[in-house]
Every structure is written in structure tokens, then in C-alpha cells.
Amino acid sequence: MPDRILLTGGTGFFGRRIAETLRERGHTVVTPGRPDFDLMDPSSTRRTLEQVRPDTVVHSAAHYGGLGICVAEPVQIFQRNVIMGVNLLDAASKVGVKKFLTIGSACAYAGSVNGDMKESDFWSGPLHPSVEAYGFTKKVMEVGMRAYNRGTGMIGQMPIVTNLYGEHDVFGEYRSHVAAALIKKFADAVIEKKKQVVCWGTGAPVREFIYSGDAAEGVALLLASGYSEPLNLGTGIGTSIKELSEIVARLTRFDGEIVWDRTKPDGVMRKVLDVSKMKSVLDWTPPTSLEAGLARTIKWYMAHKAEADARA
Template sequence: MEDLLATPARVYVAGHRGLVGAAVARCLVSHGHEVLVRTRSELDLRDANATAAFLRDTRPDAVVLAAARVGGIMANSTHPVPFIEDNLRIQLSVISAAYAAGVRRLLFLGSSCIYPKLAQQPIQEEALLTGPLEPTNEPYALAKIAGIVQVRSYRRQYGASYICAMPTNLYGPGDNFDLESSHVLPALIRRFHEAKRDGLDEVVLWGSGSPRREFLHVDDLADACVTLLRRYDGDMPVNVGCGDDLTIRELARLVGEVVGYQGRSTFDTTKPDGTPRKLLDISRMTALGWEPRIALRDGIGSTYASWLSSGQSRSAVGAESQ
């Protein structure tokens, strides 16, 4: 099979300080590639002119677009405007500038929330745009769908070798543990850690605990991204997950065990559940020879240990990654 990303390649990772971008950068370096990065203070990707100038000057062989405004149900529900506007600006800026600069390969990272709320499980890539979205994260999902359409448009009009990956729920070292903007798994780690520290008998969690979710360690995603850059050049976005899921109640029990919290968990059913289930069909990804390696319990343990050692357990972490 032809390697579509010759080694060594110069790859610009947009969003290298975030959970995904940092893991992708580490993985690329381990495969012998040169990684280009810029902090937000050096380059605001919402600024189309600055982004175009940067890519025109550096002319990388490939771009991984992992920069995004991200967050959980609370953040999406209370601050929908930046979730659609910031993501649209970043995507329009980076993808158009990459093509103008002659970048040969580009990988756009979306999210499993692009699929309809009641999509048939496991969700195949063909389910895109076949039904209504989950209302709590609709602005973010629509921004990501726009990114997919933008990539497809560059492929169809210009023959650009640009591709899309749709990861499931991600976690790992460098995750966002701020309770107002984090996703469910790091939020659970922090809630149980603080309850254990403070000697609380009970932790009250959002929703019913019945929704099912799939979780993939970010290092497994990074490996999938490098595999896609090397081996995939299709019009269809590719799902990346672990192929298994569990309920939020089961996840809470598992996180509590890993953290060592001995109290009880209860659920506030007045709070939203979100999508009932999101399990991805990953057959396209596994057909490329990739498979996840990190078990959920092991991944939660290493994520918790990394958070404690970083000292961030004593302070909130921001939600925006660039």
C-alpha cells in the first residue's frame, strides 16, 4: 500500500496544546516526522489572513486540524455562540489557507456528535445528515458538519487529498478537568477525587445515568490519525472508536473504584442526559490495520495519575485548545 505521508514529513498540528493535538504531535514525532506548532498568542487561527500567511511561509507537507472550542453538556448549553462561531472561523481559516499554500495532505478532526440523536447503533458514517441532532450540542455539531462539507468540497472541486476523522468520546493526559466545561469522564474523576478528599458521603451526578457512551484513549486516537494520514484518501469521514460502550452509571462506578472513592453516587434526573447512545461502527478504521490498545480502566488510572502529578487538581483548567 502506498504511503501517503512520506517519512520524514513536516506536519503542522493546529491545536497542539489541547488533548488531541498534543497526543497527535507526540505520535507524529515518534514516527519520525517534524511537527510545526504555534500557540494562540503567536497565531489566532480565527484570523484568516494571519493563518494564510503562516501556512504560506512554512508550507508544511500536511496539516492536522485539531484546534477547536470544545466542552461538555453544560458548556454547550450555556455558551452556544462561541461553539459555533469559533469553530467555523477556525475551520474556514485553516482549510482554505492550507489549500492556498499547496499543503498536500490535511486531516480534519470532527466528533461523533455530528450524527443524528437517534441514529441506528452502531453508527455508520453514512448516517450523517439523516436525522435531527442532539439539541444540547447542536451548534458544535453543525460547525463540525460544516467542516466535513468543506473538506469534501475541496476534494471534489480541486482534487485535494484532504480527509476527515470522527472520534468518539476521548480522554487521557492533558484533559480538561474544569467542571463547567469538561466532558463527562474527566468531570467524574474530579468530582470523585474532591469527594474523597473532602470526606463526602455522596456525589450527585447529572442525568439518569442510563445513556451509553464509548470512550477512547487519546493516544489510540493519535495512532489512528497517523494511520489515516498514511493510508486513507477517501471522501467519507472515518469513525474512530473502541467498538464498545457502557452506561454513565457504569462509568461512574468504574471511575469511583479507580479514584478510591467509598461513598455513593446518585443521579439528578432533572438534568439533561444528552444522546441516549453513541456507539460508532469502526469497521472502516480497522480495515486499515488499526485497532485500539488501551483498556478503559488502565486509561482512567493513567489519566488520573497524570492529572494529580501535574498539580492541576488544585486549579481549574480552561476549555479552549489551540
Template structure:
């Protein structure tokens, strides 16, 4: 099979201001692609007719759907309607609009939370829909599963070269550091930074510290997405992960060491842990020649420095997390 998306092609990045979309836009731009973006003020992706009209006018060769409403355990519990309905609206607008506009290639970005809570580890792509989801992020996961099924349906019914990629837990420049809506790694960076500045003797974290998580720098994901756009065309999702995991307690120790916090790290077992373990089986993406390049410690250090250089922003509200 030849290259499915040659250099110079026009690519619309939906969600270019978010963690994932901004990294993909940087990578595709550096590789010579004609990257097209629109801010939320210019185009609300939840608005189907407006999105369809834009895609007809823009006429991109490919679309990368990285726009989503995202967040951690607290945000998922607080805003389940937003996580379900916003993501369904965005996906219906962009995927349907791409088909109607004759877009040849589309990459839909999902999440590892689509897989069952107790899926066999490492998680293979065929684990999808084989068991109950983790309750703390079920609305978001169901929306993402719907997006995967929509992509598959367009492949089957209309022969579209549309594909889905499922990244593991991501971090990097452009992340959301708001403690009410962020994911675990940026939240830890902020917590330990503030504790170091305040000379706090202790930082108490949610849960037991025993769940295991896999992390991938967003620039490594962007490289993987380019590989998928160029070379992957098959039914079902393709996993993208680092291939290694660690406990939340170990992660906290790594982040604290990078930031220079030397106080005590404690855990509150009365708070939820979430899924016990989420390690992705990345065999398919590695068969295409992709490998992650950025170590966790180096990635955390670079992300922390980016946050400091940006003036320690707290991030966006949950309703506009990646649009």
C-alpha cells in the same frame, strides 16, 4: 496505494496544546515527522489572513486540524455562539489556507456528535445528515458538519487529498478538568477525587445514568490519526472508536473504583441526559489495520495519575479549550 505521508514529512498540528493535538504531536514526533506548532499567542487560528500567511511561509506537507472550542453539556448550553462561530472561523482559516498554500494532505478532526441523536447503532459514517441532532450540542455539531463538507468540497472541486476523522468520546493526558466546561469522564475524575478527599458520603451526578457512551484514550486516537494520514484517502468521514460502550452509571462506578471513592453514587433525573447512545461503527478504520490498545480502566488510572502529577489543574476556560 502507497504511504500517503512518508516519515520525515513536515506536519503542522493546529491545536497542539489541547487533548487531541498534543497526543498527535507526541505520536508524529516519535515516528520521525517534522512537527510544526504555534501557540495561540503566536497565531490566532480564527484570523484568516494571518493563518493563510503562516501556512504559505511554513509550507507544510500536511496539516492536522485538531484545534476547536469544546466542552460538555453545560458549556454547550452556556456558550452556543462560541461553539458555533469559533469553530467555523478556525475551520475556514485553516482548511482554506492549506489549499491556498498548496498543502497536499489535511486531516480534519470532528466528533461523534455530528450524527443524528437517534442514529442506528453502531453509527455508520453514512448516518450523517439523516436525522435531527442532539439539541444540547447542536451549534458545535453544525460547525463540525460544515468542516466535513468543506473538506469534501475541496476534494471534489480541487482534487485535494483532504480527509475527515470522527473520534468518539476522548480522554487522557491534557484533558480539561474544569467542571463548568469539561466532558463527562474528566469531570467524574475530579468529582470523585474531591469527594474522596472530603470524605463526602454521596456524589450526585446529572441525568439518569442510563445513556451509553463509548470512550477512547487519546493516545489510541493519535495512532489512528497516523494510520489515516498514511493510508486513507476517500470522501466522507472515517469513524474512530473503541468498539464498546457502557452506561454512565457503569462509567461512574469504574472511575470511583479507580480513585478509591466508596460513598454513594446518585443521579438527578431532572438534569439532561443528552443522546441516549453513541457507539461508533469502526469497520473502516479497522480495515486499515488499526486497533485500540488501552483499556478503559487502565486509561482512567493513567489519566488520574497524570492529573495528580500535574498538580490537579482544573483546565482551561471554554473559549480556549483546545487552541
């Protein structure tokens, strides 16, 4: 049965892909934005939900970015994300929303987890200091959804999403995810005929990457499943930052030297999700390979470079 869905962050990098995917499945998706819909204002949030009257809320709006912004803006990241999430949960419960899905993050896992991260590890220890402020806001939302479920019956869902990349991402170094930051670095180097690209850290950390279109499909499948525990959403495939850099260099046709700035932080040394439960619950595996997804992203970026670089 198609739902009437209110989607926050519906014009953002990931939100627009979620909107497209849900509409393809027959849902009515409403994506209100500022100034009329201000998630930092509880009255504005409540008023908008009363006007839309959704069956389901999908919360993909966030104040976020890569390692740079997580280190530079811990207060803003914590404050804005917690306030937006709590305002939305409360308003949704008061207008009779049946289901609330919030986008989680692998940043919410303990920094000391060894091996691939299972859902049972979600509360196993402190977060890595570099992403603590952002990651803990996802834990706040899980606790909040459980509280509202007990108090009002509203069902909560949370896909724990690994590193995203794809078209319409933020490519500037300060707010970008690692894949987008590398794409811009290497594309700029080719355009400017540079013989050297400097990358952060040692290149040794291992990360997992999922194409945004695949992740949106996973969100839609989770929504339809009714599964109400946090669920890892990723590929389960680890790639070192060095390997990622080399793939991006090849796809952008950069033939110079890659230099590693070891004064910059690496972050957690390994962050890969165990996706066995995802495959079981959703009967699904993300179809896009890292190379194919990066090739699509780079093609889009080069065709829209001025517009993409202007995004803050």
C-alpha cells in the same frame, strides 16, 4: 515518506498526543500558536502557513467542551469553529497543502440514530439539540474539504472521534468531557471526605470512550492510509454513565454513595460508533482498555491536580 505537518491545537489535550505520535513516526510537526497564529484572523492564518510551508495540515484546535458548554455557548461554539476551519482550509489550499485532516466528532451524527452509528448514517437526520452547534461545525468541515478537493485537488480526511479521555484533559465541570468531570468529582470527594457524590442525569445513557493516546495513533494511521472518506475512530464498546461512574469511584477509592440528579439532561441515550470500517481500513484496534486508560488518567491527575484544576 515523512511529511512537514502543521498541527493546530498542538499544545491542547488531544493535540499534544497527536504531535507526539506523528513525531515518533518521523514527521516534522510544527505547532504554532497565538498570538502570532490566530485562526480567527484569515490574514494571520495565511501568513503562518506561508512561513511554515507544510505538506499536510492536521486541524485539532477547537472551541469545545462537555454538555455544559454545548448548552451554554452555542453561538460561540458555532461561530469560532466554523471561522477557524474555513480560514484554515482556504489558507491551506492557497499555499499548496496536499492533504488536510480535520478532527471530527461523534456529536455530528443524527440524534435519532438507533444502534451503533455507521459512516453511512452521517447525514441521516437532525443532530441532537444539546450538541447541534458543535456537531454541525464538523459537517461544515466535511463539505468544505470536499469543495476544496474538487476546486484545488487538496485531499481531505476526517476521523470521526468518539469521547476522549486521558492525561492533560480539562477537568473543570464546565468545559470537561464526561470522564474527566467524573474523575475530578470523585477525587475531590475523597480528598474532602464526602460521603456522597451527585452526578448529572440518570446514569442510563450509553457512551463510548477512547484513550487519547490510542486515538492519536488512529489519527496517524489514517493520515498514512490516504483514505479520504469520514471514518469512525473509537472502540465500538458502549459503557453506561452509571458504569463509568462506578469504575471511577473504585479507581479513586471513593466508598460513599452515588446520587443521580435527574433534573440535569442526559443527552442522547446511546452514542456508540460502528468501527468495522476502521478495523478494515487501518487494520487496527485501540489497545487500551477503559479501566487501564482511566487508571493512567487518574494517576496523572492526582500527581498534577492543582495544575489540572487551574485549566479553564
